[in-house]
Amino acid sequence: MAALPSSLSGRVVTDPDVKATYAVDESLGAAAPADYEVVRARDLADVVEVMRFAQQTGTPVVPQGARSGLAGGGVAMQGAVVLNVEALDTVHDVDPLEGVAVAGPGVINADLKQAAAQAGLFYPPDPASSAFCTIGGNVATNAGGLCCVKYGVTADYIRGLQVVLPGGEVIRTGRRTAKGVAGLDLTGLFVGSEGTLGVVTEVTAKLVPAPDPALTVLATFDDLERASAAIIALRQERHRPSLLELMDAATITAVQAVADYGFPQGCAAALIVQSDRPGHTAEDVQRYAAVLESAGAAEVAVADDAQEADALLAGRRALNPALEAKGHRFIEDVCVPIGRLTELIRAGQDIAAKREVEITMSGHGGDGNLHPCFFFDPAVEGSRERAEEAFGDLVSVALELGGTITGEHGVGSLKSRWLAQELGPAELARQRAVKALFDPAGIMNPGRVYWSS
Amino acid sequence: MAALPSSLSGRVVTDPDVKATYAVDESLGAAAPADYEVVRARDLADVVEVMRFAQQTGTPVVPQGARSGLAGGGVAMQGAVVLNVEALDTVHDVDPLEGVAVAGPGVINADLKQAAAQAGLFYPPDPASSAFCTIGGNVATNAGGLCCVKYGVTADYIRGLQVVLPGGEVIRTGRRTAKGVAGLDLTGLFVGSEGTLGVVTEVTAKLVPAPDPALTVLATFDDLERASAAIIALRQERHRPSLLELMDAATITAVQAVADYGFPQGCAAALIVQSDRPGHTAEDVQRYAAVLESAGAAEVAVADDAQEADALLAGRRALNPALEAKGHRFIEDVCVPIGRLTELIRAGQDIAAKREVEITMSGHGGDGNLHPCFFFDPAVEGSRERAEEAFGDLVSVALELGGTITGEHGVGSLKSRWLAQELGPAELARQRAVKALFDPAGIMNPGRVYWSS
Numbered sequence: 001m002a003a004l005p006s007s008l009s010g011r012v013v014t015d016p017d018v019k020a021t022y023a024v025d026e027s028l029g030a031a032a033p034a035d036y037e038v039v040r041a042r043d044l045a046d047v048v049e050v051m052r053f054a055q056q057t058g059t060p061v062v063p064q065g066a067r068s069g070l071a072g073g074g075v076a077m078q079g080a081v082v083l084n085v086e087a088l089d090t091v092h093d094v095d096p097l098e099g100v101a102v103a104g105p106g107v108i109n110a111d112l113k114q115a116a117a118q119a120g121l122f123y124p125p126d127p128a129s130s131a132f133c134t135i136g137g138n139v140a141t142n143a144g145g146l147c148c149v150k151y152g153v154t155a156d157y158i159r160g161l162q163v164v165l166p167g168g169e170v171i172r173t174g175r176r177t178a179k180g181v182a183g184l185d186l187t188g189l190f191v192g193s194e195g196t197l198g199v200v201t202e203v204t205a206k207l208v209p210a211p212d213p214a215l216t217v218l219a220t221f222d223d224l225e226r227a228s229a230a231i232i233a234l235r236q237e238r239h240r241p242s243l244l245e246l247m248d249a250a251t252i253t254a255v256q257a258v259a260d261y262g263f264p265q266g267c268a269a270a271l272i273v274q275s276d277r278p279g280h281t282a283e284d285v286q287r288y289a290a291v292l293e294s295a296g297a298a299e300v301a302v303a304d305d306a307q308e309a310d311a312l313l314a315g316r317r318a319l320n321p322a323l324e325a326k327g328h329r330f331i332e333d334v335c336v337p338i339g340r341l342t343e344l345i346r347a348g349q350d351i352a353a354k355r356e357v358e359i360t361m362s363g364h365g366g367d368g369n370l371h372p373c374f375f376f377d378p379a380v381e382g383s384r385e386r387a388e389e390a391f392g393d394l395v396s397v398a399l400e401l402g403g404t405i406t407g408e409h410g411v412g413s414l415k416s417r418w419l420a421q422e423l424g425p426a427e428l429a430r431q432r433a434v435k436a437l438f439d440p441a442g443i444m445n446p447g448r449v450y451w452s453s
Numbered sequence: 454m455a456a457l458p459s460s461l462s463g464r465v466v467t468d469p470d471v472k473a474t475y476a477v478d479e480s481l482g483a484a485a486p487a488d489y490e491v492v493r494a495r496d497l498a499d500v501v502e503v504m505r506f507a508q509q510t511g512t513p514v515v516p517q518g519a520r521s522g523l524a525g526g527g528v529a530m531q532g533a534v535v536l537n538v539e540a541l542d543t544v545h546d547v548d549p550l551e552g553v554a555v556a557g558p559g560v561i562n563a564d565l566k567q568a569a570a571q572a573g574l575f576y577p578p579d580p581a582s583s584a585f586c587t588i589g590g591n592v593a594t595n596a597g598g599l600c601c602v603k604y605g606v607t608a609d610y611i612r613g614l615q616v617v618l619p620g621g622e623v624i625r626t627g628r629r630t631a632k633g634v635a636g637l638d639l640t641g642l643f644v645g646s647e648g649t650l651g652v653v654t655e656v657t658a659k660l661v662p663a664p665d666p667a668l669t670v671l672a673t674f675d676d677l678e679r680a681s682a683a684i685i686a687l688r689q690e691r692h693r694p695s696l697l698e699l700m701d702a703a704t705i706t707a708v709q710a711v712a713d714y715g716f717p718q719g720c721a722a723a724l725i726v727q728s729d730r731p732g733h734t735a736e737d738v739q740r741y742a743a744v745l746e747s748a749g750a751a752e753v754a755v756a757d758d759a760q761e762a763d764a765l766l767a768g769r770r771a772l773n774p775a776l777e778a779k780g781h782r783f784i785e786d787v788c789v790p791i792g793r794l795t796e797l798i799r800a801g802q803d804i805a806a807k808r809e810v811e812i813t814m815s816g817h818g819g820d821g822n823l824h825p826c827f828f829f830d831p832a833v834e835g836s837r838e839r840a841e842e843a844f845g846d847l848v849s850v851a852l853e854l855g856g857t858i859t860g861e862h863g864v865g866s867l868k869s870r871w872l873a874q875e876l877g878p879a880e881l882a883r884q885r886a887v888k889a890l891f892d893p894a895g896i897m898n899p900g901r902v903y904w905s906s
Contacts, residue, residue, distance in 0.1 A: 096689055097685060097688055097689060097790075097791050097792050098790055098791055098792070099688075120691065141634060142634045142638070144632045148631060148632060149631070153632055155638070156609065169879070171879075171880065171883070172880075175857060176790065176855070177788045177789065177790055177820075177821055177822075177855075177856055177857055177860070178601060178602070178788065178791070178819075178820035178821055178822065178860075179597045179601060179606055179788045179817075179820050179821075179822045179857075179860035179861050180788055180856075180857040180859070180860060181594060181595045181645045181857075181859050181860065181861055181862070181863055181864070182857050182858050182859050182864055182868075182872055182875045182876065183864065183872055183875070183876050183880070183881070183884050183902065183903070184642055184645065184646055184884045184887055184888075185595070185608070185641050185642070185644070185645055186641075186642070186883075186884075186887070187641060188638050188639075188640060188641025188642065189637055189638070189639070189641065189642060191638070192634045192637065192638055193637055209691045209692065209693060210691065232550060235550055235552075236549055236550060238573065238662045238663065238731070239662065239731070240662060278691070278692070279733075280732075335630045335631065335632045335633055336630065337550075337551055337629065337630055338550050338551055338631070339550050339551070364632075366631075367630075367631035367632050368630055368631055368632075369630075369631065369632045402629070402630075403630055403633075404628060404630055404632075404633040404634075404635050405635050406633070406634050406635050407630070407631075407632035407633060407634065408632050408634055409634075410634055411634070411635055411636065415635075419635055419636055422635045422636070423635065423636050426622070426624075427624065427625075427636070428636070430624070430639075431636050431637045431639075433890055434637055434639070434887075434890065435637075437886055437887065437890055449636065450636070
């Protein structure tokens, strides 16, 4: 690949071990290519310099933050410069009057929440990786999380962006004022574009009033169908839960194997349900408990205080490391209409049985967005292939049910082969044309999202 | 212009008087051109047919709904076909489980609200024209309204669209599921595009839980500055008002001239403040009343019941007809950061004094979005020109204050001359390039939004 300009020398990672850590994200099969560079930008000027160089030399650019992505959008590629922006981690402004925060893309999600909380405000989106994922990455994937059932996704909170385009042009999209309709709003194009259009260098996020500390109900079920019926009932509550998470038996076993998070043994499914409604958390969780009982829950436990509530949620937050510890896996991220959730769950079980792979079924039930995992043993011949086939089977089922191949992780590398199936060839061509408008040389994360791998 | 295809003959408006009503919207100076056609589409196929014809013949298309626009985006132009979609007025679906409604673009805003309410849900965006404006027009302008201070704007509630592009291709953007990040989301591009990219033929809107019937506080002030200070104080309430409207003395006089809406005589400004928070409206309005008193209100009246509250809001809703009755006017729609509201108000007063025109100052104070009106008398030489200069002066002030030339009405024809000033030449060129991608022949509302008139 072309030599990076000397002006960037202090930003280039040279230590091979350190460099290797910047080659991959958390996606399955991520591996360092033979030839790539890593630039750790310290400011806007560094990003501009990389984007100018990349355009001039036709060098692919892989924008990158905390490398917590699960779809492979941030993995180094052959001959590319990995442009890491985690050092752009300043919260520039929290404006309680306007209800916005302005932050660098490297600000950790939890840190933005904390900055907002200090002003009595709330930045809702909360991927399970909240403690270490960055706002820039959240914007790149239009990240969801646990609170979406009440609060929506990242896109619902992004009011404007500063973006560096290929060639180094710095643009601003959207607005900072409460209203503003002068010209096209390009913000929504960049949210969820997975680094294929430009590099986000500043985010203006909408903040909302702070909720109360959440209270929690935990319900267990003897079968997954009753649990999904309870989800459907809770979705229609006037005061919708602020969290509505599903875990199946295999998931609970994996979490309890790490530490005792208080889940009872031997149930087929658990639902964790929260309310954060100011002044009404205790009332809400009592009502949710009644709904869960009506839907056929085996046991229902209501947390009496915020501490106990936090302890129960800690179990949910431990889910990803627990499943990681369990073994190699393909992680699903399908999302279906809530009314089709039971069908999705049954299909997951059938697929796992047919393909003879182990499955865990968990995720954001209240959104119809599950993360079933298909496990495999690399030492067993055909095991990985069967898990991969199961992964593909479930994607097809999600589309048949009127859902999507990815609810919040992104298409990245792992799901690009199915994008045409969801969008159709005409729409895929249109989206490639939109990309070409911003990235005529095709240097931004080439081969990802829009193209089959 | 080219002859419309005979397949559309039953859709073409031939009666000259009826046709003339479809030539204009509510914008100042709107007038029928010499040569144009009006097609009243009855279904998707009609829209496709018009868009195919228009592309083939290079005929300009002016998409149109209820013709309530104030910026001139829906006015017939020479040689163009006005494509009215108000007959696509079916609410196809209200899905309480998913929390969405699917509606034709011709559905009246208030009718969509009503359909949502029947399912115990709420479609928040409420332009003052709610009783007669259409959802399609709301999408075209990214309409705001009275409840935005709490609930945001139309864009915040549009999850997906069906759009017919020039040439007749029917596309879908966005999603119906709670989450979904497969590919680029083009929805935000079309929301607020003012008919320059395509014709919206179906809208999937997000619904939220129904609020309580609102209660109201009315406060009067001896000067506008104290009123804007009160707005700033109320914006920072944890439970933000669901409505926070400002009216100055001249506005109140005009409204009271139509009927007695209960506003007291002789005050410099009034604020109307509402709460619709379930279970807490009475408590909220009492707290708002205390905030208003602290901010220096001369008089504060709290409506005791929903009926009285409605009566007070009726005065605000009567504002537009009242000002229309007052005479010819340029209607502003600037929006500034809330913290700059007092400066905007002072600038409006100074400009009116300097240009020797009458001004009324009112609007969505809680959003920093005012609709000052500059009145003129066509019979007085130079009167219109001075009002127009005042209009331009205030646009420039809004930009200097970090605001926008248009908060919710759109750029249309009336404000296209200032768009470059807000966006800059590079961004304007980029937006024209985005338009060209969807409308390569430049037939969609040509000359509007992006071009100086």
